[in-house]
Amino acid sequence: MNDYVNITIDDRKIKARAGEKLLWVALDNDIYIPHLCAVREKERSNASCRLCFVEIEGMARPVTSCTQVVREEMVVRTRSTRIDRLVKTAFELLLSDHNLSCRECPANGNCELQKIAKERGLKLRQKRFKAIERDHTVDDSPDEFAFDPSRCVLCGRCIWADREEAGVGAIGFANRGINSVITTFEGVSLAESICTQCKLCVEACPVGAFYYKKDKKA
Amino acid sequence: MSADSPMDNYEKLFEVAKQNEEARREKPRILLGTASCGVAAGALQVKEFFLKEIESHGLDAEVVEVGCIGHCYAEPLAIIAKPGFPAITYGNLDEGLVHLLVEDFLAGEDPCYEYALAAVDRNDVFPTFEDFPRGIYENKLILEQCGYIDPESIDSYIEKDGYRALAKALSDEPARTLDEVKASNLRGRGGAGFPTGRKWETSLKAGGDEKYVICNADEGDPGAFMDRSILESDPHQVIEGMVLCAYAIGATEGYLYIRAEYPRAVKRVREALEQAREKGVLGSSILGTEFNFDLQVFQGAGAFVCGEETALLSSIEGRRGVPRYRPPFPAVEGLWGKPTVINNVKTFSYVPHIINRGADWFKSIGTPESPGTAVFSLVGKVVNTGLVEVPMGTTLRELIFEVGGGLPDGKEFKAVQIGGPSGGCLPESALDVPIDFDSLHEAGAIMGSGGLVVMDEDDCMVSVAHYFLEFTQQESCGKCTFCRLGTKHMLDILTDITRGHGDEERLTLLEELAEDVRDGSLCNLGRTAPNPVLTTLKYFRDEYKAHIEEGRCPARACRDLVLFYIEPSRCSKLCNVCVGSCPTEAIYTRDDGLKAIDQEKCVKCDNCRKACPPEYNAVIKLSPPVLPPEKEKKRT
Ligand SMILES: Cc1cc2nc3c(=O)[nH]c(=O)nc-3n(C[C@H](O)[C@H](O)[C@H](O)COP(=O)(O)O)c2cc1C
Ligand code: SF4
Ligand code: SF4
Numbered sequence: 006m007n008d009y010v011n012i013t014i015d016d017r018k019i020k021a022r023a024g025e026k027l028l029w030v031a032l033d034n035d036i037y038i039p040h041l042c043a044v045r046e047k048e049r050s051n052a053s054c055r056l057c058f059v060e061i062e063g064m065a066r067p068v069t070s071c072t073q074v075v076r077e078e079m080v081v082r083t084r085s086t087r088i089d090r091l092v093k094t095a096f097e098l099l100l101s102d103h104n105l106s107c108r109e110c111p112a113n114g115n116c117e118l119q120k121i122a123k124e125r126g127l128k129l130r131q132k133r134f135k136a137i138e139r140d141h142t143v144d145d146s147p148d149e150f151a152f153d154p155s156r157c158v159l160c161g162r163c164i165w166a167d168r169e170e171a172g173v174g175a176i177g178f179a180n181r182g183i184n185s186v187i188t189t190f191e192g193v194s195l196a197e198s199i200c201t202q203c204k205l206c207v208e209a210c211p212v213g214a215f216y217y218k219k220d221k222k223a
Numbered sequence: 224m225s226a227d228s229p230m231d232n233y234e235k236l237f238e239v240a241k242q243n244e245e246a247r248r249e250k251p252r253i254l255l256g257t258a259s260c261g262v263a264a265g266a267l268q269v270k271e272f273f274l275k276e277i278e279s280h281g282l283d284a285e286v287v288e289v290g291c292i293g294h295c296y297a298e299p300l301a302i303i304a305k306p307g308f309p310a311i312t313y314g315n316l317d318e319g320l321v322h323l324l325v326e327d328f329l330a331g332e333d334p335c336y337e338y339a340l341a342a343v344d345r346n347d348v349f350p351t352f353e354d355f356p357r358g359i360y361e362n363k364l365i366l367e368q369c370g371y372i373d374p375e376s377i378d379s380y381i382e383k384d385g386y387r388a389l390a391k392a393l394s395d396e397p398a399r400t401l402d403e404v405k406a407s408n409l410r411g412r413g414g415a416g417f418p419t420g421r422k423w424e425t426s427l428k429a430g431g432d433e434k435y436v437i438c439n440a441d442e443g444d445p446g447a448f449m450d451r452s453i454l455e456s457d458p459h460q461v462i463e464g465m466v467l468c469a470y471a472i473g474a475t476e477g478y479l480y481i482r483a484e485y486p487r488a489v490k491r492v493r494e495a496l497e498q499a500r501e502k503g504v505l506g507s508s509i510l511g512t513e514f515n516f517d518l519q520v521f522q523g524a525g526a527f528v529c530g531e532e533t534a535l536l537s538s539i540e541g542r543r544g545v546p547r548y549r550p551p552f553p554a555v556e557g558l559w560g561k562p563t564v565i566n567n568v569k570t571f572s573y574v575p576h577i578i579n580r581g582a583d584w585f586k587s588i589g590t591p592e593s594p595g596t597a598v599f600s601l602v603g604k605v606v607n608t609g610l611v612e613v614p615m616g617t618t619l620r621e622l623i624f625e626v627g628g629g630l631p632d633g634k635e636f637k638a639v640q641i642g643g644p645s646g647g648c649l650p651e652s653a654l655d656v657p658i659d660f661d662s663l664h665e666a667g668a669i670m671g672s673g674g675l676v677v678m679d680e681d682d683c684m685v686s687v688a689h690y691f692l693e694f695t696q697q698e699s700c701g702k703c704t705f706c707r708l709g710t711k712h713m714l715d716i717l718t719d720i721t722r723g724h725g726d727e728e729r730l731t732l733l734e735e736l737a738e739d740v741r742d743g744s745l746c747n748l749g750r751t752a753p754n755p756v757l758t759t760l761k762y763f764r765d766e767y768k769a770h771i772e773e774g775r776c777p778a779r780a781c782r783d784l785v786l787f788y789i790e791p792s793r794c795s796k797l798c799n800v801c802v803g804s805c806p807t808e809a810i811y812t813r814d815d816g817l818k819a820i821d822q823e824k825c826v827k828c829d830n831c832r833k834a835c836p837p838e839y840n841a842v843i844k845l846s847p848p849v850l851p852p853e854k855e856k857k858r859t
Contacts, residue, residue: 052548053703055743066742072548087742094739098708133732134712159701178543178701181526183711185701 012079026050027070027081028057038083039092039121041099041211042160043071046169051161055095056121058088067091089125096127101134103212104141104155111220112213118158137183146196150207150217152187157214159185163206170209175200187214229510233390236502240381251284251329254302254310256370258291258455259487260448260609264298269316273301276325284329290456292370294352295609297340302371308334310343312352343371357607357626362588364596365572366612369456374491377498380459386504388578389463392470393512400471401427404574406582408594413439413530413567414645414671415747416593416660422564425554427472429562436469436477436516437539437558437565441523441530443482444643445694447674449598449610450568454481454488457572458495462518464571466505467578468564469516476517478558480535483522492520527698531746532565534700545700546746567672569598589615593659603640603676604630613658620654623677634679637778638763642671644691644698645751647758648684667758669751683780684763685770688755689717695752706749709740713756722783723847725771734760779844782827786848789818789831793841801842804834822850 009020014027014036021030029045031038041054050071058067062080067088070081082088100118107113107129122129145151159178164187167176175198179188189198207215253273257266273286294300297314303324304310311334313324320338327333334349342349352358373379380386392400405420426434438461442450454461465477481489496518499505507515521539523529529544532553538544539558557563573595577585586594593615599622602608606628613622619639623629630636638648647668649656656662660670678687696710716733719725737753737760744750760767769775776784789801789810796816809824810831818841820831832842845851 049547051702052745055704055745058743069548091739091743094709094736095704095743098704098712101712102708134708135715137708137711159707178545180701182697182699182701183707185707 010075010077010079012075012077012081014081015083021075023075025075027059027073027075027079030075031059031070031081031083036083037124038070039096039125040071041117041158042162044162044165044209047165054099054158054160056092058091059083060085060088092125093127096121096125097131097133099158100129100131102137102139103158104139104153105129109222110156110213111216111222112156112210113222116213117211144194145218146194147200147202149202149219150204150215151221152195152215154186154214156212157187158212159187160211161187162209162211163187163215166205166209167200171201171203171205173199173201173203176206227511229390229393229512232503232511233387236381236386236504237384240378243378244376244382247285248304249306251282251303251305253284253286254289254304254371254373255286256291256298256300257288257487258370258452259485260291260295260452261298261300262487264295266299269299269301269321272316272318272321273325276322277329280325280330282325282329287373288375289372290369290374291452291610292352293366293452293610293612294340294607296607300340302343303328303334304343305329305334309346309348311336311349312340312343313338314340357611357628360613360617360621360626361611362596362614363612364576364588365453365457365460365569366598366610368460369453369610372457374456374458375494377459377495377502380457381502384579385459385575386463386502388575389466389470389504390510392467392578393510393514397471397473400467400578403578403582404471407573407577407585408582408592409570409573409577409585410593410595410660411567412569412573412598412670412673413565414642414669416670419566419570422554422566423468423472425552426474426557426562426564429555431561432473433476433559433561434469434472434474435558435561435563436465436472436474436518437535437563438465438477438479438568438571439530439532439535439565440479440481440485440488440568441527441535442485442568442672443525443527443530443698444645444672444674446602446676447600447643447672449600449673451485451488452600452610453568453572454479454485455491458488458492459499460572460575461568462492462495462499462505464566464574465518466509466516467574468566468571470514472562472564474564475515478519478521478539480521480523480529480539482525482529484525489520489522496520526700527694528700528746528748531748533746535565536563545702546748548745569673590657590659592661597658597670597673599673599675601627601675601677604634604679604682605677606631615659616657618655618657619649622658622675623654627677630677630679634681636677637680637682638678638684638687640668640676640678640687640691640755641674642669642754643674644694645669645747645754646671646674647754648678648687648762649758650762653762667754667761669754681778681780683721683776683778684759684766685717685721685776686778686780688759689714689721691755692717692752695748699748699752703745703749705740705743706745706752709736709744710749710752713737713740713753717756720767720770721776721781723770723774723781725767727771730767730771774847776846779846781846784848785827785844785846786822786850787820787825787827787829787832788843788845788850789820790841790843791815791817791819793839794818795839795841798836798839800834800836801831804830806830 039056042051057070060082141155143153299316341352409419410416534544534546553563701707794817835842
């Protein structure tokens with residue numbers, strides 16, 4: 006078996022490692038595809054943010070590039086009317102449930118949502134969907150960092166870091182549907198939980214939900 | 224025992240079963256429908272009435288709890304089998320009727336035909352269900368024994384050739400079983416209609432020596448109850464189907480994933496598994512062969528999404544019941560990463576019949592692309608509610624008007640909702656669509672798990688879409704963006720429309736968003752959630768428009784868009800029943816002695832409209848909610 010496969014992304018011929026997921030191949034070749042939940046080391050992507058859609062020749066429906074393994078002679082488009090529409094809607098849906106006060110956000114300027122907006126020419130202040138009202142309180146119990154659920158996009162990267170990198174298992178998803186949140190076991194504060202305060206979750210968070218207190222603005 | 228062939232061993236079981244069951248039949252027997260539908264109608268109380276009457280008459284008769292025969296509209300319901308008489312079904316049982324039946328029929332010689340519903344078998348005295356008009360459309364394969372055999376006795380099943388298919392299969396190579404199922408074109412009854420043989424073959428070829436067989440009995444659609452009914456009425460049929468699958472793919476372990484809200488099904492299945500092990504048709508050395516396979520019940524915690532196969536697996540593995548991306552499909556990487564066949568209750572139920580009677584027989588029923596029968600729970604505005612089984616290819620019109628007996632109260636048909644929250648609403652013009660996986664899909668609905676709700680002129684299509692979407696929105700696991708947030712915004716828009724706050728722009732947004740949620744969601748819960756919205760928009764767009772443009776609900780069902788009004792020309796001075804029915808004392812007497820409603824106080828509870836005697840029918844609903852100006856009367 007060959008170790009490499011030849012694929013085409015947006016008319017560019019690319020040599021990709023066999024078995025690799027399309028998303029990482031594109032990113033490694035400086036072709037940006039929006040993404041929030043994907044973790045490179047994770048064998049099975051959550052495929053939950055629904056932002057990394059691409060079209061592949063011969064496939065009827067757009068597919069998520071974080072789950073799609075590259076194949077010899079695969080022809081991929083990262084942009085099309087259909088893709089742009091899906092990505093725009095997914096992005097705007099996420100923002101309809103996001104505390105959009107960038108000026109006060111610790112992640113301002115270093116935020117994956119801002120990056121997606123810039124790359125795809127999308128507006129952060131979307132108008133299509135009414136903002137979802139939330140009553141969230143910040144957990145600032147750890148010494149150096151805090152968690153602000155009003156900025157969380159439920160990508161699950163922090164959970165991955167906590168379980169797989171830190172090997173702790175302090176946090177996870179709780180509740181269902183629109184009430185889904187990231188919490189500790191039984192909902193106690195991070196300081197009261199088994200969290201070791203290793204801060205890997207902060208490093209993993211693509212937005213300003215887990216943040217260093219020193220970065221907090223105003 | 225192992226020296227004998229599986230068929231020899233089976234014949235021994237069969238003989239014993241026949242003798243035992245014949246002995247039971249020497250006494251008069253009352254087969255009482257105690258599936259959940261019967262219990263809900265009061266069957267357990269009826270059982271007490273029978274026991275009391277039998278005792279006070281000093282009779283020797285057995286009351287057997289059986290499952291559901293599908294005529295749920297007539298429940299509580301029982302079959303009385305007395306030697307020397309044809310077995311007869313009686314419906315709508317109460318204390319008085321039980322007394323009469325025991326006194327006149329069991330203690331006497333009069334079968335009380337005037338109260339009889341139908342006979343069980345053809346005879347010279349009384350018609351059977353097959354002689355009903357619906358009889359010519361029905362074709363019972365997997366419901367055939369439901370309600371007629373004792374679900375708590377394996378002998379009762381074996382006597383009807385139960386487990387013969389297993390003996391037959393075990394007498395041959397596993398590949399023969401697989402070939403037969405493949406050749407039958409059986410398609411999964413869990414909703415999507417995936418070819419069952421192909422799924423089994425994938426698991427077989429996936430290799431490894433650890434494999435699983437799982438029966439999906441999570442049935443969570445509102446209004447659907449056929450899987451529960453089959454498990455409660457004929458559990459061994461499902462078990463036999465699963466053992467056959469295990470033999471075909473080489474599995475040694477399996478689960479029946481039954482929702483915890485189905486305690487009777489769980490109990491009956493557990494008992495059935497116990498009996499099957501005792502008889503040697505489950506467990507180790509099945510029917511004396513070297514084939515081992517055992518099953519256990521797993522009680523699902525009840526989330527609708529756990530019926531999705533990958534979420535179901537997560538849940539058995541002790542993790543959050545949340546779907547994951549496929550592929551890999553469970554047939555290749557399933558439970559604990561091993562190849563796993565997951566099929567619906569009904570899918571497994573067909574298998575023994577296919578093995579017994581052959582793939583060609585199966586294909587002779589239904590349509591070429593969707594062979595066999597379809598099982599529906601017929602509910603809503605239809606005369607004969609209950610479980611029905613018809614050949615695929617039967618039209619919706621036949622199903623609703625012939626089998627279901629049409630709509631009650633002379634109401635006009637408006638729509639039929641098929642496939643539960645993942646399905647769609649089809650209008651009159653689609654009634655001649657033959658029921659099969661592909662034509663329903665084309666019309667925008669899906670076969671789904673078989674819920675079929677009939678709707679009439681009083682049902683508002685926007686509210687119906689709202690009802691189903693509210694269900695899926697609440698059942699969304701929340702993992703992916705489109706389903707978690709998209710269904711929420713869709714629901715908000717629908718709520719606004721039912722309140723008269725919609726506008727054209729938001730209607731367009733609703734439609735666009737519905738398409739994006741369909742195309743963008745991770746699992747089929749989200750991908751199908753927009754179906755009720757998309758089909759009502761396609762077939763009943765003028766109802767949406769009426770809500771938006773005129774503030775009018777054509778079915779007069781949306782609370783905020785109706786008002787209650789007493790039509791003076793119909794109201795009678797001699798009557799005041801409505802006054803007492805109103806919980807807020809909103810009804811007053813006008814100067815001229817007629818009644819009127821104080822709109823400020825009215826809470827739109829509908830009591831007065833129901834209370835007004837039919838000869839007057841004076842209370843009406845108006846939509847848009849505007850009083851006729853010339854008739855407006857001030858309170859004095
Ligand atoms: C949200 C959701 C709920 C489901 N619920 C059920 C169910 O209750 N029973 C069922 O058999 N299949 C259900 N399914 C379909 C299963 O994922 C799976 O396709 C099915 O069990 C396969 O069996 P079959 O091939 O016999 O149809 C559901 C799917 C989704 C997306
Ligand atoms: S806190 Fe950050 S990393 Fe964790 S789920 Fe939310 S957005 Fe993702
Ligand atoms: S479509 Fe809905 S139920 Fe399915 S994974 Fe996404 S959020 Fe969960």
